[in-house]
Amino acid sequence: MKPITITAIHLYPIAMPYLEPLRTSFGQEPFKAAVIIEVVTREGSSGWGEASVEINPGYGSETMGTGYHVLQEFLLPLLLGQTITSPTEVPAHLKSVRGNKHAKHGLEAAVWDAFARVNALRLADLLAAYLPAGHASKGYAWVGVSIGIQPTLAATLEIIHKRLAQGYERIKLKIKPGWDVELARGIRQALPDVMLMLDANSAYTLADVAHLQQLDAFDLLMIEQPLGDEDIYQHSQLQPQLTSRICLDESIKSADDLRLALQLGALRVLNLKPARVGGFTECLEIYRVCVAHDLPLWIGGMLETGIGRAANVALASLPGVTLPCDISATDRYFDPDLTEPPFVLQPGSRLAVPAGAGIGVTLQRERLQAAVAQWETTRPYSLG
Numbered sequence: 136m137k138p139i140t141i142t143a144i145h146l147y148p149i150a151m152p153y154l155e156p157l158r159t160s161f162g163q164e165p166f167k168a169a170v171i172i173e174v175v176t177r178e179g180s181s182g183w184g185e186a187s188v189e190i191n192p193g194y195g196s197e198t199m200g201t202g203y204h205v206l207q208e209f210l211l212p213l214l215l216g217q218t219i220t221s222p223t224e225v226p227a228h229l230k231s232v233r234g235n236k237h238a239k240h241g242l243e244a245a246v247w248d249a250f251a252r253v254n255a256l257r258l259a260d261l262l263a264a265y266l267p268a269g270h271a272s273k274g275y276a277w278v279g280v281s282i283g284i285q286p287t288l289a290a291t292l293e294i295i296h297k298r299l300a301q302g303y304e305r306i307k308l309k310i311k312p313g314w315d316v317e318l319a320r321g322i323r324q325a326l327p328d329v330m331l332m333l334d335a336n337s338a339y340t341l342a343d344v345a346h347l348q349q350l351d352a353f354d355l356l357m358i359e360q361p362l363g364d365e366d367i368y369q370h371s372q373l374q375p376q377l378t379s380r381i382c383l384d385e386s387i388k389s390a391d392d393l394r395l396a397l398q399l400g401a402l403r404v405l406n407l408k409p410a411r412v413g414g415f416t417e418c419l420e421i422y423r424v425c426v427a428h429d430l431p432l433w434i435g436g437m438l439e440t441g442i443g444r445a446a447n448v449a450l451a452s453l454p455g456v457t458l459p460c461d462i463s464a465t466d467r468y469f470d471p472d473l474t475e476p477p478f479v480l481q482p483g484s485r486l487a488v489p490a491g492a493g494i495g496v497t498l499q500r501e502r503l504q505a506a507v508a509q510w511e512t513t514r515p516y517s518l519g
Contacts, residue, residue: 136254138220141246143175144211148203149506150513151440151469156283163283164190166513167438167469168199170206170238171503174214174245182249183498185443186241187410190515194336194385194437195237195411202238203518210235210242222247223265223416236388236413237437243414244446252493259449259488265419266453270426275485276434276451279305279459280467281334284314288321295326304484305330305356305459311338316346319353330459334359337385341369344376356458357382357404367392371399380404384435388412390420397428404458408435409450410443418450426455433458441465441474445494448478452488462486473502 151167170186188202189195209232217228225243232239251261259272280303285291295306310318310333322331332355339347339361347361357380362369364385374381382404387393388411396402405425409418425432434451437443444462451460464486465477474496478486489495 139253140177140218142177145173147171147507148510150510151506172241172245174249176249178253180252182245183442184241184245186238187437188237197237205235205238222250226416237410240410240414248493255492258494259452272452275487276448277459278462280463281307284309302480307332316349323353332356335361337364351378355379360384367396367401371401404431406435431457434460436461441472445496
């Protein structure tokens with residue numbers, strides 16, 4: 136494949152209003168924040184990535200402030216001027232900077248996009264080129280929808296019926312203590328056959344085992360991240376006490392974390408978020424581990440704009456991704472999005488992989504500038 140040489144990297148801190156806010160056990164972000172990254176190459180193509188950092192350190196420790204600072208001062212200088220013969224080289228270039236996985240992912244994703252564009256490949260096909268034979272992209276991602284904490288059961292059911300009518304086949308509900316067992320019971324009574332999972336975002340402890348066991352009665356696809364966000368060991372103590380499958384999210388930040396979790400019996404499903412693990416190179420290693428262990432896998436999201444969503448759809452289209460992913464259609468999030476064309480839900484609860492090279496969508500620069508201006512207007516703190 137043709138190498139690329141990086142001649143410039145631009146950062147765009149953005150803010151965008153959500154069409155519908157998402158409330159979880161650790162709160163609600165007032166708007167979509169991210170750092171959009173443009174990697175410019177000598178070969179004449181730009182690649183786009185999205186550092187899915189948040190305003191507050193809720194889901195993870197990174198924020199808009201830390202992400203922008205680490206990118207600008209430490210990560211960008213390590214890639215400027217570099218000739219890249221494979222996107223999998225990027226982690227080695229960034230190795231001297233510890234942590235900051237969301238920031239690293241955004242930068243690495245922009246390189247993957249640029250490399251794919253220069254080589255006239257879809258990102259999905261470029262990712263598959265690093266996997267064994269038989270792992271070519273299916274051409275679509277099987278997706279579901281995530282519903283935040285609502286004020287009442289009736290309000291939750293109203294949204295579920297709306298999403299089912301739109302064609303989504305899997306429903307994920309956010310839960311927390313006091314909003315869990317009765318919620319699941321009410322949903323099951325109303326919708327006995329819906330594909331249902333619950334996401335706790337680390338809201339429980341081992342002291343809640345007997346309470347969590349009550350959820351086994353509701354035929355759940357999985358319970359996602361019930362215990363601490365840094366924990367693997369206690370999940371290994373919880374899983375044998377549940378018939379429901381535990382899915383780990385926040386706990387798994389690398390392929391080695393996954394290997395440990397498998398050895399300890401801490402999970403039976405994995406939610407893989409590229410931002411959480413630092414980039415697509417690590418995603419591919421995690422994917423290989425899942426395939427080798429027949430571990431059910433799905434791709435999570437960080438409510439990304441069309442830039443991050445397109446990249447996630449490419450990864451989710453690989454055949455080792457076996458469960459519906461948290462990558463809903465564009466009209467679930469933004470109007471308008473930063474990119475065109477929008478992602479539209481297809482029959483079978485699917486999103487198609489765009490046909491164009493790279494991530495396959497076109498950034499609308501006037502919308503990007505409007506989102507940058509919106510950050511400057513609404514930002515809760517300075518980026519320095």
